[in-house]
Amino acid sequence: MSDPIINVELFDANFTTALCPELILVAGFFALMIIPNLGKATFRIPGTQIRVPYFLGGERYPIFANPRLPGWIATITLIVAFVSVLMSFDGGLQRYMIVSGSKELLLINGFSRLFELIFFGAIALAAIASMNRLQSFDSSDKSTNALYNNRRQADFYILLLTTAMGMAIVALAQDLFVLFLGLELASFSSYVLVAFHKESKEGTEGGMKYFIVGSVASGIGLYGLSMLYLWAGTLQLGELAVAFDAAMAPQGYPALPLIALGFILVGFGFKVSAAPFHFAAPDAYAGASSPVAGILATASKAMGIVGLTRMLLIVASPESNDDSAIWLVALGILSVVTMTWGNIAALGSDNPKRMLAYSSVAHAGYMLAGLTAIGAWNWDPELAGHGGDAAIMVMTAILFHLVVLVCFKLGAFLVLSILESEGEVSKMSNLRGLSKREPLLAVSMFIFMISLAGVPPMSGFMSKLLMVMGIVKVAIGNMGDAIFNGDILSIGDAHWVWWLALIMVLNSAISMFYYLRVIVTMYFHEPEGDRQGPLPSGWQVRTAIFACVIASVFFGINADGLIELCEMAANSLNYSWASQ
Amino acid sequence: MSGSSSSEVVHSSMAEYAPLIILLPMLAMPVILFLGKVFNTNPTWKNTLKEGGIIALVAMGASLFISLVIIKDYIGSFSNSGDIYSLTWLNTAIWEGGSAITPIKFGFGIYIDHITVMLLFVAAFLCFLINIFAIGYMNTDPINDNRNHRFYAEFVLFCAGMLGMVLSDSFLWLFIFWEIMGLCSYLLIGFYYERPSAASAAKKAFMTTRIGDVFLMIGLIMLWDLFGSLDYAIVFDTANIAAVDSGSLQMALGMMFIGAVGKSAQFPLHVWLPDAMEGPTPVSALIHAATMVNAGLYLVARMFPFFGAESMSGELIDLAFIIASIGGITAVMAAGIAFVQDDLKKVLAYSTMSQLGYVFTGLGVALWLANSLDWHHDPAAHTIVVVAFGAALFHLFNHAMAKGMLFMASGSVIHEVHHAHHHLHHDDHGDDDEFDAQSMKNMGGLASKMPITATAMLVGSASIMGLPLIGGFWSKEGIIANAWRVALEDPRFFFPAACVLLGAGMTGFYMTRMWVKTFAGKPSNEVAAHVGPTNSWIKTPLFILTFVTLSSILLAGMGFTHWAPDSEYSFLSDKGLVDGIMYELGHAFANHDAFFFILTYVAIALSAIIGPFMAMSLFGGKLEEGEDCKAWFKPVIALNNWVYNKYNWDNSGIATSGLAVALQNRLYIDKYYDLAMVKIVAGFSNKVAEADTKIIDGAVKQIEDKSQKISTVVRSLTTGSARDYILWVAIGTLLIFFFIWGVA
């Protein structure tokens, strides 16, 4: 990180370079609006018979009338955006700060870029997987139904792109309100995406519940922001951090920012589906189509983590030397409750999508445990030692987890999405005999499941290991040195977040049960009823699944590169602990 | 590869080939098994090779030959004593704390001394003879068709085990071969696997001896811990013995003795032996008379150096007393049970137990003497100890020979009775369950039909009873005399001494009863009347053993009781044969010590007069009219008839008394053992198994079950109503406030 941050005003020289992926998204967005509408529309100059073609509307050209076209446009857009993010890493990442006057708006650094990778990657995979899902008709079919359905293709992908856009803004935002805007953009899009399947009771109901609870949560969050603003007079992250630090001990704890902190925690807590804010999530996942549920479980969760990171680690940053972050106990309890609740609830769940939803609640708990550990990074001046390293390690673990979560969690949803193409997937028994019907699909699901459970050598294991290592590193800190200098220390002398690690590994053992149930259902039971033979579906979604499988295994076996990337991103958070 | 490297040849003599004695039969086993499997119904295999019998015989013959040469060498020079081979078998190490590790090795080797030599002869000789007998017995019985190779394979392995046990140079290898014998006896008793009774007898035999073996193993471990080795050369070293604590040593030896009790079927681990008669008769002869049961005796005899060590003087007498008492109890108890047995082989089985009891008493007495007397320095004491020990060993020898012969003879009888029955009931063969060829109730008057067998039986019985001048007389008198000798010193010994004296009379009764019921009197049924003579495979060993038993006076005259226990004593060096015999006769019948003089005649009166008289008066009778028998039976049968006619009395009162019923039920010991097994052991184990499923696994299942239930409860909170979800959000918000405020 030797290069300084370049400040970029709006539409400045470096603006397009800095925001290249976002601009690509915008371009894709417009392309999606325009291209499917290109047709032989003409405009008659009033009073004349001259018809000037203006191409938007009319009888559309066959090539643009293809109902699959929007899918391709969105996919290509997302992939290009993804690649452009990836390319920005090439030869050392140049950091940019988009500013407007004295206000910092967006920061482009390793951290935000990595999240963009997660978002774009996940949504691109979902876009690919959705391509054959929505009903489509030959473009020559002129019936209302056909037209209507073909138009919906574009709607769906536009919403995907806006989701991506909103998430990208969240990742980049340096102002809490900008972050909130991005969050809302992504949220609104996802509400609609969840409810997109409006021909079914479940789809609409899921969408509605997700919408209501989500709105309440973001209302609470917004109110929290307003209180924070009332207290500090700014929502700029940097300024807030300074103000917060100054206001905390030893002067005592002012009420306003603490209330605000609580409210904002709720807002983001809903996004990561932390208990008890997770209730709508299972319903939403069950109601939504599988790729959308996959987005909610991965990208949306990552977005929530970005919010939490910004709020907890930057604004309410745990800097004081003699004490831990103010939110430590609250978040610790939240994480334990979340992971345990998620796992226990998933144990008996018979709906695979709800099961995955609860499992994603549990995963949220693991990440919250990681965040809690960061909160404790400097818990004891002597024992914590190089706590900054530990905090970076935990952050690395969280980032790693989010990245690989896209591989296996989304992958699992994509497998379900193939199954959905033959009918509803609301029972575990719908998975029966998958190993006979589609051996490779079953193997993929198997890999996703054991990866979710954290069985080596899958990436899920690596991510859990990193998380445990990070937490333990925080908890143990420099004790090794102290012990060898003669101090008699026990595990009780380590920070209590060590117990979070224990609870976490025990939880992952509990989770084994329901992941195994999926595997058993696929491999043990015979196919049920009329669900026989290979599944119908296009090659696109299979490609996406294949990519997920490869990544799930690859990042487990050869994690080094990704760890370094995540470490770099974690470092680039650039706060007090990271600078040590 | 430590095993083969450190071979060390002590002497260049025939003794070097001693391992072959074990190896030949051991290698014969797979050969027989394999060939038998492959050529199962091949005529050459069946008729010429006797389904492996000949191969076994060759192996046993070779073993016997090498054994005899070694014995000759040994007796000739005594030079080949001690370790012949000493190989390392296991290398390991012990840490005694501190910074040193003691390497430990367990070796294997051949060890030859006087006890080895004697047992070696008994084992090799009897195994060989019984092999001959088995060919005659097994191969003529259609029930064994096509599976005799299994018999011979197990048989030779058994012999290898016995020979190995005798020859090995450490208690460890003694134990190893001991266990191999246990396995073979299990297999052989269960040879007729299709009979439930055989299966359960085999199990019982293995199980009972196993209990003893466990103690033996623990005893050996204790012994190892005292000496750091189990090699005879080390543990018998007087300096080493002097270094150990006598109490611990006594514990160790006591534990080992329990092993011997199991193997030699002494009270209270005797229950297996009578049941073991389920095996084919050669097996009974081999295992349960001639060899295996001697293993226990051998083990106790091997303990002699501990008792004899000066440093232990007077310290181990309690154990000696226990040994003698166990022997005494068994001698009387088994004899009592033998009174009421109708099964020919069962009588012999109890007789075996009883006689082994004698040997144990004799050993106990000898060990007591060795432990108490200053025999290292006092020549008179030395003689007493040696002779006492020698008497026990001599009884072992006599009993083995006689009992082997008796079993073979009984086998011959059973065989022929069975054939006769088969012949008579040709039509309904295959359904002859009702007929018991072993029951003496189905015999009688066979003396005329089977002269050789009857003779052998007569001589054997006489030897066991201790009729003067024949076989067991010499040794039994010695045991009784020495028991009383010790009893005068140590009053506790009145108990075993009284037991063996009483037992002498009882032996006279039941052995006579057996012979008389089988061979004298009238045939009790049609079958017995049609019994024919046996074949020559069976007769040959009977003939040889009859001779050996009869000639035991020669052995006595050669000073068996002196040289057998004492390697210092040079064979035939003191006196000539005739002098020796005269000395022994004088010693036996004209003892200078009045006490022993009287004792001798009391014993003779009990065993040779009162006991047989009682038996004859109850079970006597003459042969069927017109039946002729060999001249030497005539006086016996005549006497028998005379006593019967003159003194017959009604014993039904006694026969139905509680004691008799108890004896018939083996004093209920088996019953209570069974009860203990079924009620306590099986019941307890079922309870434990249940606890394992219900409690330990139940806890796991509870976790599974409860977690599912909790899951249902937790999921039921997701009611489906959006309002509830929002309520939870509100609650969560409050909780977050609570915890943040709580910290702040």
Next chain:
Amino acid sequence: MEDYISVPLVGFPIIASLIIMATVSNLSEEMREKMANPIRWAILLFSLGLLGLTTAMFYNFFGDLNGFEGIAFNNYEFHKRYIWVESLGIYWSVGLDALSFPMVWLTTLLLPITIIATWDEKNGAFYHPLILLMGGALIGVFVALDLFMFYVFWELTLIPMFFLILKWGGEDRKYAAQKFFIYTFTASVVMLLGLVTLYFLQNPLEPLLYSGTMTGRTFDIPEIVNYATIHNSGGNWFLGASMQKIIFAMLMLGFLVKLPAVPFHTWLPDAHVQAPTGGSMLLAGVMLKMGAYGMFRLPIALFPHALEYFQLVLMAIGMVSLVWGSIVCLGQTNLKKMVAYSSVSHMGVICIGIATMQPMGWAAALFMMFAHGIISPHLFAVCGAFKHHYHSMEIGSMRGMAKHSPWLATSMMFAWMASLGLPLLAGFVAELMVLIALWHFLVAEGWSVLWMVGPALVLAVTAAYYLWSMQRTIFEGGDETQPPASMDGQPIPDIANHEKLAMFVLAMLTILFGVMPWIALDMMNDWSVQIFEGLIMPILGNFNGGV
């Protein structure tokens, strides 16, 4: 030195079997049936090659050691280290010593035997590759010299075994497979946390060799052991007493569950009863030994003080496993369950051997691992054949086996006798040495000799349940009619030739190692002496034992 381990012993079996399975899964049913035979042969030949390789290693083909003797503590033969995850200090680090080599050899031995014994297992195109995969994973556990790698392979073994049980198991296989997986997984995640805590307790100020760039600590076992040894010496406790005990306990939990020791054993009977023959053979033969192996490799090597501290506990656990396991055996009516509990009992012997803290006890424990690894597959092969031919596992459902199936009866009797510790068969030496070491320990340390009651009882009880079961299978007896009802009057077959071959080889090996135990025991003894000289004596030298 060339790398003889990574690719041939670990990598190739795993990758080859994965490729085979992936290929086969795309074939039609008929093609799978057709391919089953060539795949079987290929895998058999390959596993024989592995056996050849390890045997050549033993016979010193590649090195200059005398059968793995003379390797100082914490030194390894064929040691190779490749960087894996640099940031965390993870290396692909493999090596062999006399602790791991017998286990590796055993694994390579059992692979072909298992394949032969279950030659005609259904769906062979998957089954046999899965066995090979299992073998590769097991070898990986034993050769790993990196905590991470060790843990990865440790868990990896679960997957093929899970599928073996799930796809080829008995009636209740679904439950058993899941229980097996979850139970052992739960224990091993606790172990993982212990390992991670241990990892971070390394002094970050003086990083060890092979430390990660990000963490400044290493997963390298030899380095950590070396480090621990240094810090354990001089009366100090590596990591301090309290911490050492806690981490010791956490690691031991994982290993004791795998072993398994009472009261953590209940997954084993279920898994065994439901597992297919091949699965049971590998499970009992090698997988259980992972527990004992792990104990030696990690907690014992790292925390001798804690071992001494927990000696009583370990002894008690071993004793309870031994006694409880065998008494439960006596109450079983299911043949395979009985054999499974007998494994629990035997593993108790290992535990006791370790608890004696004597080179003899440790060598005996190692030899027990090895001997049980030969005998228990035999037991399970017999059980499998029994089930296969008589469609029942209940003791008493088939009687007079000696008549109907003499081969199986003979084999069963042999296996049973071997398992009950008959002298001159492999199991005896280990039992004897453990008992001697135990007694010596009790006497020298002044513990009550009543501890000896347990083993004594078990020696008798073991005989009782084996004899009892033999009476009701091999012999005839009792009231039940026979042949068994489950046969529906079908002619009663004897075992097939391939089963005979497998059992025969196992029997011969049982005899070989019973009569000539030194082949394996010498290196094990050498190893225990080395670890005592290199580790235990310097650290616990003031151990107030001795006479």
Next chain:
Amino acid sequence: MIDPAWVSGLSALLFIIGLIGVFTRKNAIIVLMCIELMLNAANMQFAAAAVHHGDATGWVYALFAIAIAASEVAIGLAIFLAVYGKHETITLDDINVLSN
């Protein structure tokens, strides 16, 4: 000029009314209105804070928040319509096909 604290207090009141409303009312439209109340409470707070700090950004925040609220209503109503189409009710308690 009104003290911003009063405005703040009012907004808190509004927020609490909204929050209680969302989980007590059954009709989705009313719940939506309650959500609007909550958002408006935030708006007021932003406005009050902008006055308090004399910072124009607060006004901007408030404006954006209004826009957010508007789009939220639009999306909400659209979803409710779709719900009504399938469930023929918008009473929240009656819409629970998905639960557990």
